[in-house]
Amino acid sequence: MGLNTDQQYHAVVPPLTMTSNFEFKEFGVPHDYEYSRTHNPIRDLLCEAISVLESAAGAVVTSTGMSAVHLPFVAFLKSDDQVYVPKGSYGCTVRLLNTLSDKGHFRVRWIDCREEDAMERAFADEVPAMVFVEAASNPLLHVFDVPALAKLCNANEALLVVDNTFMPALLFPLELGADMVVHSTTKYINGHGDITGGAVAAKSEEHLKSLRYWANNIGSTGAPFDSYQILRGMRTLFNRMETHQSNTRRIIECLLSHDAVERVYHPSLPDHPGHHIAKAHASGYGAMVSFTLKGGEKAARAFYDGLAWFTMAESLGGFESLIAHPVTMTHAMVSPSERREAGIVDSMLRLSVGLEDPEDLCADVNAGLDRASD
Numbered sequence: 001m002g003l004n005t006d007q008q009y010h011a012v013v014p015p016l017t018m019t020s021n022f023e024f025k026e027f028g029v030p031h032d033y034e035y036s037r038t039h040n041p042i043r044d045l046l047c048e049a050i051s052v053l054e055s056a057a058g059a060v061v062t063s064t065g066m067s068a069v070h071l072p073f074v075a076f077l078k079s080d081d082q083v084y085v086p087k088g089s090y091g092c093t094v095r096l097l098n099t100l101s102d103k104g105h106f107r108v109r110w111i112d113c114r115e116e117d118a119m120e121r122a123f124a125d126e127v128p129a130m131v132f133v134e135a136a137s138n139p140l141l142h143v144f145d146v147p148a149l150a151k152l153c154n155a156n157e158a159l160l161v162v163d164n165t166f167m168p169a170l171l172f173p174l175e176l177g178a179d180m181v182v183h184s185t186t187k188y189i190n191g192h193g194d195i196t197g198g199a200v201a202a203k204s205e206e207h208l209k210s211l212r213y214w215a216n217n218i219g220s221t222g223a224p225f226d227s228y229q230i231l232r233g234m235r236t237l238f239n240r241m242e243t244h245q246s247n248t249r250r251i252i253e254c255l256l257s258h259d260a261v262e263r264v265y266h267p268s269l270p271d272h273p274g275h276h277i278a279k280a281h282a283s284g285y286g287a288m289v290s291f292t293l294k295g296g297e298k299a300a301r302a303f304y305d306g307l308a309w310f311t312m313a314e315s316l317g318g319f320e321s322l323i324a325h326p327v328t329m330t331h332a333m334v335s336p337s338e339r340r341e342a343g344i345v346d347s348m349l350r351l352s353v354g355l356e357d358p359e360d361l362c363a364d365v366n367a368g369l370d371r372a373s374d
């Protein structure tokens with residue numbers, strides 16, 4: 001995206017335009033750009049790239065994944081509107097929606113999507129203004145049937161927003177009927193662990209217009225430098241996803257063949273409740289894997305203590321392998337009862353499998369599992 005478009009020096013890679021302002025020709029007459037909060041050339045190219053990736057009418061690039069999650073709520077919901085969100089969603093999304101609904105911005109109902117037809121039953125009770133789901137949830141890897149949800153939402157004029165952070169280049173929610181797609185570009189899209197960013201892509205021009213208006217209105221658009229980095233990272237997204245996934249397959253083999261492991265959560269596994277859905281609608285199963293250990297939190301700590309290749313950190317989706325303990329990290333802000341209900345337990349660990357040599361990663365995981373069973 002944007003290659004060979006530089007008119008000044010004919011740089012092959014589009015340049016980073018670091019400026020707040022763009023000069024006006026005269027009173028009220030700008031050149032192409034006015035002010036970087038509203039538009040910036042490199043950010044516009046990233047918007048275009050994300051729009052092409054998601055087959056969208058267009059996209060808005062925001063400063064973080066959370067500002068992208070926030071944007072559809074601020075743009076489309078009124079105080080008495082109802083929104084349905086699955087239980088077990090990403091902890092910061094849970095906190096954001098609970099605190100906004102506490103302040104009366106909209107109403108939120110948490111749906112237990114492990115129960116079959118839970119969404120249909122909730123719709124029969126009350127038609128929401130919006131449904132917000134994660135393509136594969138964090139950290140349980142619940143997978144949602146986007147076409148079925150889209151059918152339900154479209155028939156009832158409810159908006160369907162899908163957070164596709166875990167499945168970029170693998171699942172295309174807009175093509176499956178969703179209205180908007182959210183990304184934390186901090187993760188796979190940038191893929192290099194060096195910035196934070198977010199994006200919302202919309203299927204319709206009308207929704208895109210509102211998203212643009214509100215991103216500028218609240219000033220949550222992404223920084224030019226971050227956009228430059230993300231666009232650079234995105235150029236290798238498809239190749240990286242392949243290696244992330246093949247390394248993950250190797251790690252899953254290690255986990256499944258070790259006695260210390262209680263359960264592995266990954267949509268590629270035939271006993272995963274979302275396996276058939278992912279198989280039908282995605283071109284891969286993603287590279288995030290969670291697992292629980294038989295020995296509880298003590299075993300989780302033993303697994304972690306001594307790892308050479310997995311760094312303990314909150315984020316995911318970068319070239320470097322990371323490990324997270326959801327109870328004390330990504331989901332620490334969720335109440336213990338909500339966590340328990342969602343199935344996020346003390347012995348659960350989540351791996352973001354990187355691009356390292358799979359032999360090194362497997363040796364590290366196997367040694368950790370041996371420690372966990374001591």
Ligand SMILES: Cc1ncc(COP(=O)(O)O)c(C=O)c1O
Pocket residue numbers: 064065066067069090092134138163165166183184185186187196197198314315
């Ligand atoms: C599924 C999901 N959505 C949104 C976010 C928020 O992204 P950010 O940390 O870039 O604000 C995260 C972060 O982990 C996430 O996992």
